[in-house]
Amino acid sequence: MLQLPKSPPRMKTLVSVDESYQLCRHITEKYAKTFYLGTLLMSAAKRRAIWAIYAWCRRTDELVDGPASALTTPETLDLWEQHLESIFAGHPLENFDVALLDTLQRYPIDIQPFRDMIAGQRMDLYRSRYETFEELYLYCYRVAGTVGLMSTAVMGLDTTTNTAPWHQHKQPYIPTEEAIALGIAMQLNNILRDVGEDARRGRIYIPLEDLARFNYTEQDFFKGVVDDRWRSLMRFQIDRAHQFYTKAEQGITYLAPDARWPVWTASMLYGQILGVIERNNYDVFSQRAYVPQWKKLRALPLAWMRSQVL
Missing domain, CATH: 1.10.600.10 (Farnesyl Diphosphate Synthase)
Structure with missing residues (x-):
């Protein structure tokens, strides 16, 4: 089950930006083959950004549709939203977050669609x-x-x-x-x-x-x-x-x-x-x-x- 620290986390060593984008690429290629093919037609910068967004969306969806979804509660999604806010505040907590943070710094992406997606996962709970x-x-x-x-x-x-x-x-x-x-x-x-x-x-x-x-x-x-x-x-x-x-x-x-x-x-x-x-x-x-x-x-x-x- 997803767990986040109650107090601001101490800095831990995460992967580099390039390594994080590669993690996002792998998850996109594995789970969204048709979508992945479309990303290969983009410029390198845009395709990497889309991989980072997809990886976050996939991980969000996994909370209610993945192997451990039976353990997901409304509180789990509350913690995931806090995790999201930490990324937007410039504090990545996991390796995948590094690429998403870099994407947020390059493109004018608003947090509300991400919050709305979490609200959609809440709907699947009930x-x-x-x-x-x-x-x-x-x-x-x-x-x-x-x-x-x-x-x-x-x-x-x-x-x-x-x-x-x-x-x-x-x-x-x-x-x-x-x-x-x-x-x-x-x-x-x-x-x-x-x-x-x-x-x-x-x-x-x-x-x-x-x-x-x-x-x-x-x-x-x-x-x-x-x-x-x-x-x-x-x-x-x-x-x-x-x-x-x-x-x-x-x-x-x-x-x-x-x-x-x-x-x-x-x-x-x-x-x-x-x-x-x-x-x-x-x-x-x-x-x-x-x-x-x-x-x-x-x-x-x-x-x-x-x-x-x-």
């Missing part, structure tokens, strides 16, 4: 159902939309559109809502991909109002029933995810030019998972949808072209 999509949206924002906000600060904005004299005092558009939409789209992706795994944990992330809309029951869900009702329900969920992807992609053009290709790539690769679910006849109970590496690589040229013209 909720295993969501009645409406509005309730699920809040959860998705907290555990994934926040990542969009963290990442946008690293990606940077395109300032070249405001170089004309009459635009000199015009602030560049910040695609905040679009960044949140991309995170939510990816989380909806994860929910649909992980239906079987979540069912075995007794969790239903698809809104109960949607199950009722298609006359599909919780008993059907836990039995893994795949019939016309389920397929119609899944098509409805996939259409919703696509709507968020569409909204997110409208904001990519406002990002710094060197960030557009990796963001387009991440969006397209995650979207491919939805296509695999469809080709699997919507059976996400006994099959886990994944995109082969060769198909991921095949998407890169199209993502690059979109980054240049859209």
